[in-house]
Amino acid sequence: MPERAVRIAIIGAGPSAYYAAAALIGQRNVEVRVDMFDRLPAPYGLVRYGVAPDHQRIKSVANLYEKTANDPRVRFFGCVEFGKHITIDNLRPLYDMLVFATGAQSDRHLGIPGEDLQGSMSATEFVAWYNGHPDYRDLNPNLEVEGVAVVGVGNVAMDVARILAKTVDELKETDIAEHALEALKHSKVKNIYVLGRRGAAQAKFTNPEIKEFGKLEHADPVVLASELELDPHSAATVEQDRMARQNVEILREYAARGPGDKPRKVHFRFLVSPVEITGNDSHVAAMKIERNKLVSTPDGYLNAEGTGEFEELPVGMVLRSVGYKGTPLPGVPYDKRKGTIPNDHGRLLNPETGDVIPGAYVVGWAKRGPTGVIGTNKKDAEETVALMLEDVKHLRRAAVAHGQDKKLEDLLAETGCRYISFEEWQKANALELERGKAQGRPRVKFINIEEIRTALGG
Numbered sequence: 383m384p385e386r387a388v389r390i391a392i393i394g395a396g397p398s399a400y401y402a403a404a405a406l407i408g409q410r411n412v413e414v415r416v417d418m419f420d421r422l423p424a425p426y427g428l429v430r431y432g433v434a435p436d437h438q439r440i441k442s443v444a445n446l447y448e449k450t451a452n453d454p455r456v457r458f459f460g461c462v463e464f465g466k467h468i469t470i471d472n473l474r475p476l477y478d479m480l481v482f483a484t485g486a487q488s489d490r491h492l493g494i495p496g497e498d499l500q501g502s503m504s505a506t507e508f509v510a511w512y513n514g515h516p517d518y519r520d521l522n523p524n525l526e527v528e529g530v531a532v533v534g535v536g537n538v539a540m541d542v543a544r545i546l547a548k549t550v551d552e553l554k555e556t557d558i559a560e561h562a563l564e565a566l567k568h569s570k571v572k573n574i575y576v577l578g579r580r581g582a583a584q585a586k587f588t589n590p591e592i593k594e595f596g597k598l599e600h601a602d603p604v605v606l607a608s609e610l611e612l613d614p615h616s617a618a619t620v621e622q623d624r625m626a627r628q629n630v631e632i633l634r635e636y637a638a639r640g641p642g643d644k645p646r647k648v649h650f651r652f653l654v655s656p657v658e659i660t661g662n663d664s665h666v667a668a669m670k671i672e673r674n675k676l677v678s679t680p681d682g683y684l685n686a687e688g689t690g691e692f693e694e695l696p697v698g699m700v701l702r703s704v705g706y707k708g709t710p711l712p713g714v715p716y717d718k719r720k721g722t723i724p725n726d727h728g729r730l731l732n733p734e735t736g737d738v739i740p741g742a743y744v745v746g747w748a749k750r751g752p753t754g755v756i757g758t759n760k761k762d763a764e765e766t767v768a769l770m771l772e773d774v775k776h777l778r779r780a781a782v783a784h785g786q787d788k789k790l791e792d793l794l795a796e797t798g799c800r801y802i803s804f805e806e807w808q809k810a811n812a813l814e815l816e817r818g819k820a821q822g823r824p825r826v827k828f829i830n831i832e833e834i835r836t837a838l839g840g
């Protein structure tokens with residue numbers, strides 16, 4: 383077989399996939415060709431479908447990914463589903479290395495009665511809905527309710543609470559999906575309860591995110607000073623951890639302000655856990671919460687423990703925001719407990735034997751779980767790529783010769799896949815930007831592949 387570049391398939395086209403591709407083409411020792419596959423028609427994963435629409439600055443990282451995407455050694459194939467069009471078995475003969483960059487597509491549950499009532503959903507679904515993810519176009523959350531409980535105090539909880547608290551005037555300059563903007567225009571939501579099961583010092587949100595609540599046009603942050611009192615362990619945390627200290631300071635400032643006179647309120651509650659969601663005709667009508675105290679475990683972790691003191695919140699919608707979780711991919715090992723693909727620093731492992739699976743790798747949330755910000759994935763992907771480059775020497779090459787790229791096209795055609803190329807996506811992207819310009823918005827998104835094809839002329 384004539385000498386050819388190392389052929390690499392990346393499954394997924396989100397941030398970790400682009401950081402991996404950038405690291406692969408950025409090195410000079412090994413010649414590579416990278417094909418990226420995504421189930422969705424648009425690239426960039428969570429940057430498009432996860433990052434809040436009013437956080438455009440974070441989204442500008444897509445310009446970097448675009449540079450990688452435009453490199454002639456990198457190709458993008460949208461609307462290609464792993465398990466349906468492509469599988470380990472049909473990719474192995476075409477690629478020397480496979481990289482899973484499939485993220486964490488599901489979410490964790492609370493495990494309390496009433497969680498399945500209408501109006502109770504995951505924050506990730508709600509985020510996907512307002513960000514124009516095609517699978518959630520028809521979520522139709524009922525915003526004719528006055529109270530919403532957001533369970534969890536991470537940055538996703540901050541995003542959904544803020545989007546619910548903002549006015550349409552505040553949101554219309556973002557790239558929020560048009561259907562969401564229209565629904566939020568008629569929102570009756572007045573009280574948003576953000577619930578932390580542990581104390582303010584243990585909150586996972588970061589300083590800029592909690593600070594934003596002090597500057598909303600139409601909503602006040604409401605904090606009870608009594609819930610900010612710190613036990614000795616938490617006081618020690620706050621001493622050592624700058625992020626936690628500033629979070630507590632910001633919350634104390636909100637508590638000192640009092641409830642304010644804006645029509646919407648975002649109530650930040652601490653040391654409370656939901657124990658039951660109750661309904662009216664199968665729809666959420668209230669949430670029962672229990673007051674907690676913090677209990678130190680032998681390893682120094684502070685656990686929330688119920689005190690038997692209960693309260694009821696009048697809410698018609700519940701968004702659980704207690705962390706993303708991976709989903710198993712057909713034919714790919716999966717660690718059910720962690721929700722990740724078993725790996726050793728990015729090399730896939732056979733869970734039964736613990737042996738490395740040659741030529742298979744993982745990056746991003748599928749590798750380490752749903753933690754860190756977008757940029758965390760850069761170092762993470764670079765770690766995996768360094769191992770890939772080490773492994774190249776011992777690589778068993780796939781039996782595809784130089785210039786046989788058409789084999790992939792044949793495979794996709796055989797599996798009935800009509801993919802979208804990066805060039806087609808770029809045309810759709812330009813149209814989205816144009817539609818946005820006409821309305822004074824960063825972009826107006828196409829939601830699904832049918833809309834994109836129609837806009838591109840069939």
Ligand code: NAP
Pocket residue numbers: 491492533534535536537538539541578579580584585586587591655656703704705706752753754755
């Ligand atoms: P997260 O940061 O892990 O927060 C999850 C929250 O859920 C924590 O407060 C956790 O409390 C709570 N929780 C877990 N199980 C619970 C239960 N059974 N009952 C009540 N509360 C429970 O997760 P995330 O908010 O989904 O964010 C995922 C990652 O994306 C994070 O790294 C985040 O920083 C990042 N992100 C960043 C941005 C940004 O930079 N603007 C925006 C969105 C997301 P405990 O601490 O008690 O477990």
